[in-house]
Amino acid sequence: MEVITTEAFLQQKNTRSTQLDVQLDDVVQEIIREVREKGDRALYYYTEAFDSVNLENLIVSEKEFKEANELVTDDFLSALKQAKSNIKDFHEAQKEKSWFYTKPDGIMLGQKVTPLERVGVYIPGGKAAYPSTALMNIIPAQLAGVEEIVITTPPQPNGKVNPYVLAAANELGIQTVYKIGGAQAIAALAYGTETIKKVAKIVGPGNAYVARAKKWVYGDVAIDMIAGPSEICIFADKSAPPSYIAADLLSQAEHDESATSICITTDREVANKVNSEIEKQVQQLERKDIIQKSLELNGRIILVNDLSEGFQLINSIAPEHLQLMIENPMDNLHAIKHAGAIFLGNYSPEPLGDYFAGPNHTLPTNGTAKFSSPLGVYDFVKRSSIINYSSSALDKATNSIIKLANTEGLTAHANSIEIRKEKR
Template sequence: MKITKLAKGISLKRPLEGGNEDQLKVVRQVLADVRAQGDTAVRTYTEKWDGFAPDKLHVTKEEIEAGANALDAQLYTDLKEAADNIRLYHEQQMLTGYRLDLADGSWLGQRITALDAVGLYVPGGTAAYPSSVLMNVIPAQVAGVKRIVITSPAGRDGHLPVGVLAAAHILGVEEIYKIGGAQAIAALAYGTETISAVDKITGPGNIFVALAKREVFGEVAIDMIAGPSEIAVLADETAFADEIAADLLSQAEHDKMACPILVTTSEELAHRVAIEVEKQLVTLPRAEVARASVENFGAIYIAETMADAVDAINSLAPEHLEVVTKNAEAVAEKVRHAGGIFIGRYSSEPVGDYFAGTNHVLPTNSTARFASGLNVDDFLKKSSIVYYSEKTWAANAPKIARLARMEGLEGHARAVESRGWEKE
C-alpha cells in the first residue's frame, strides 16, 4: 500500500468511481421495458444476465424450508442469535408520536406510522449475503411494516443461496423473488403481473442497482445510493500491524473498488501494516479482488498528531471507522463523520457486519457527513396533526390572514376568515 505523509489541514477524499453514460443508458432501458412489459421483461433480463430462465419468479415456501434445512445447524443457530442481537438494538430506535395540548382545547401532534410495503434488495453474484437479509428486514419489522418483499439474484441453477433462505425463514419472510439487478428495482418500483409495487426500496447492490435506485427515486423512496465498501482505521503505536492489515483486507475483498485506508500517528506501524497487507494477500481466497482494491483505492497516511489524524478522518467521512488507539473511546468522541464507529482492538469491523446488532447498511462516498445508516426510522413516516378550537381560531385568524396577504395569497386569507359565523 502507498504510504504518504499527511500534510496538516489536508482533506482526504475517497477516490470515486461512479456509473458512466453507457451503464445509465442500459438501466433506463431496463426500467422502461419492465414498466411496459412487466414479468416478460423481468424474465428476459434475468435470463440474459443471471444465466437462467425463470418459469416462476416467486420462491415457494417449500424452497424456503429446504434452504433452511440445508444450512448447517450451527450456522442456523448463529444466524438466529445474530437476528436477536439486531432486533434488540433496533428496538431501542422506535419512535412514538406526541400531543402538545394548547389553550382552549386546541392541540398539535405528530403521528408515527409504518410504511405499508417495502422491497429489500439482497445482493448476490460473487458472494451470498444472509446478513443483508437480517439488516434490511429486522428494522422494517420493528417499525411495523406489514408487507416485506425480498428480491435477490439466483444462481445459474435458479436457486437462492441456502443462507439467504435460512435468514428469511428465521424472520418469517415469505414473499421472495429470485431476481436481481436493475430489473428487480424496476419490478419493485412499478409492479408487474406477479410483483406488486412497494413504497420504499432498501439494500445495496452493484452499480446497475445503484443507478436504478437513483432513477426510480420519487416514484418510490429509497434508503441511499450505496457505493463500494470503505474502511478507515485510525491507529497509533499501540495497534498490532497484522490485525490492522486483516481489517483493511476485510473490506478490500468486497469489491475491486472498495477503499481501505489507514491513518496513523506511527510511521513504524504504517510500514509494518503495508508489509502485512502484502503477506496476507498471498493466502486470501479473494486476493484478486482485494489486491485491485488495495492498489487502486487503498492508502496509508502518517499524521503528525492525533488531532491531525482525526481531522483527516472527519474530512473523509468513511462508511466504517475503526479507532485502535490509546484512550480509544475518548478519541472516538472527537469523530463527527462516520457511518459506523468501531472502538478498540476487539471491535473489528466484521463484528458489526454480522453479529453485534448495529446495522451494516451504511452511508458511503463521504455521505456520512449528512446521512445515517439504515435504521427503524427509514421505515416510518410522520404526519403532523392540527386541531384548533373555535376560540383559538378566533384569536389567531386575523394574524394568519395578515400573513397570507403579505405573501399575496388572498385565497389563503379568505379560507381562514370564512369561518366563525352562523351559516344558513
C-alpha cells in the first residue's frame, strides 16, 4: 500500500471524480420503468438477462426452506443463534415509546410512535452470501413492531436462494423470500407487481445498481440509506501490532474491488511493518485478486505528525468503520465526531461488529457519517405529534395565533381561530 502524507491523501481525495455515472442511471431508470409497466414479466426477464437464471416462480417455496435447513451445519446455526441474541439485546435499548404530558388549562401534548406496516429487506448475493445482513436488518424491524417483513435476494445459478440466507430467514420467522436481485428487486418492492406487494420502506445494502435504484425510488417509498462500497479506517500508534492492523485492512478489502482500506499512523515503522504483513498475509487468502485490486485502487497508509492531526483527518473522512488502535482509546473517544461504528483497542476488530457484537453493521458510507447514523429500531417507526387544547387554553392563545397568521397573510388560518372565539 502507498504510504503518503495527509496533504497528499486529501489532494487525491479531492481530485477523484464525483460525477454520477450517467450510463448506470439510464440503465437503472429503464429497469424501474419496465418493472412498473410489466410487473412480474419484467422480473423474470431481468433475472434471466442479468443472473442467467430462468425462474419457474419468484417466491421461495416451503420445500426450498426445508432443503436449506438440511444443507447448513449445526455449528453455523449455533453461531447464528448467538449473534441473533447479541443483536437483539443491543437493539432492545433503542425501542421508542409514545409519550404525552399535560400543561395547565387543559393542554395535552405528545408523540405517538407507530411501526411501519410492511418492510422489504434486500440481501446481496453477488460475490458472497450475507446471512448476517438478514439478522442486522430484520431484528430491529421486528423489535420496532413491523407487521410484515419480506426479503428479496438474487438467486444462485441453480435458481435457488443461498441456503445460509434462507436458514437465517427461517431462524427469524421470515417466510416470504423473493428470488429477485438488482435494481429490478428495488423497483418491485417500491411499486409492487402481481406477486410482490409494495412496501413502506426498503433497507439493506447492494451493488451500484441497487444503490442507484434506491435513490430513484426514494420519495415513493422510504429507504434506509444509499450505501456505497465498504470502508475501514484504522488509527494506529506504535502500541498496535502490525499483523493485527494488516489483517483488519485485508478483511475489509475482500468485500469488493471498490472497498476502501485506510491506515492512519503516527509511526513510520508501523507503516512499513503493516505493508510487509499485508504482502505476507494476502498470499494465504481465497479472495486474493479482489483484495489486491481493492488495495491498489483505494488502499492507503497515511503518516500524521500527532494524534490531533489524525483525529482531524478521521473527522474529514467520516469513515464507515473506525478502529482506534492507540493507547488509551477511550480517553480519546471525545475527539471523534464522525464515524459509523467505532471499535476501541487491539481486540475489537471490525468483523466483530459485522457478525456478532450486537450493534448494527448497516452503516453510513462515503462520508455520510457526518449527518447519518447506523440502522436501528428507530428506522422502522414513524412519529405523529398529538395536540389537544381545551376551550380555555385556546382562548389564551387566540390573539397570538391570529397575530402570527395575519402577519403571514394567511387570513383563513386566523379565521379558523377567530370563529371558535365567536361561537362560544
